[in-house]
Amino acid sequence: MFPFDFEYYRPASAKEAAQLFQRLDGEGKQPAYVSGDTEHLALGRFNRMNTKAVIDIKEVPECRVFKSGKKHLTIGAALTLTEISESVDFPLLCSAARGVADHAARKRITLGGNICGEVFYREAVLPFLLTDSQVMTLDAKGVNLYLIHDVFNKQLQLNDGEMLLLLLTEKRYLNLPFANIKVRRHWAKGYPLVTIAAIKIDDHVRAAFSGVCPFPFRSSMIEEILNDQQLTIDEKVQQAIRHLPEPILDDDHCSADYLKFVVKHTLIDVLGMLENGKQQEEIEGR
Secondary structure, three states: OOOOOOEEEOOOOHHHHHHHHHHHHHOOOOOEEEOOOHHHHHHHHOOOOOOOEEEEOOOOHHHOOEEEOOOEEEEEOOOEHHHHHOOOOOHHHHHHHHOOOOHHHHOOOEHHHHHHOOOOOOHHHHHHHHOOOEEEEEEOOEEEEEEHHHHEEOEEOOOOOOEEEEEEEEHHHOOOOEEEEEEEOOHHHOOEEEEEEEEEEOOEEEEEEEOOOOOOEEOHHHHHHHOOOOOOHHHHHHHHHHOOOOOOOOOOOOOHHHHHHHHHHHHHHHHHHHHOOOEEEEEEEO
């Protein structure tokens, strides 16, 4: 399967994983954490994975937590998207997880694997961006806790050897009105184009995007536009598109003009759904 050999480790704890990484890194083996492994399998087949040692953390107990506490819902990075999609505690995250890949792949893709992956969709991060969640990591020095906005800029920016353990979301966010629309080419099982997720809190709209630019994002500038009561919905959408953080994607799967059309109408639909004050999701084709 792979055009190269590598060492494989399955630590019994997060602490053991961090210690393994430090030792293997010192030996020059360029270790990599693996959780879910679908993307690493693909990269390995194309000889794009350079590690000489893989540390599999998908069975590490600290990464498999799902706990509803007094103030936060705590979710382990090694939980699969199937496991998350079957939960009712965080409906928006459940909706986002159901939209990733197909049913068979979701049984292997983990939350942390999706968030930390190289593919630019990474829809599972959108609910955490919208809810100002916290990220807990572990490295050789111990446990770290960050606001997600401090460590996620186009991708999760962790230090070498730092492992994603948990994501913590305040419970006040979990059951807010939301809209989540994933658009695929050729209906429900086609190539993914765009996902737009949004919540409404205190009459204020928050929106996050995947598939529009080469990375998932939430933009304060776009939210300011979407909440401008002086603008019509069409004006909000047109201005939001003009303020994307990078030019809209343009590739073999979808032209920029067509994707712009999809984004425009999807965002109109999302804003309309939020006006109803309910929790709604939709997977559609265009």
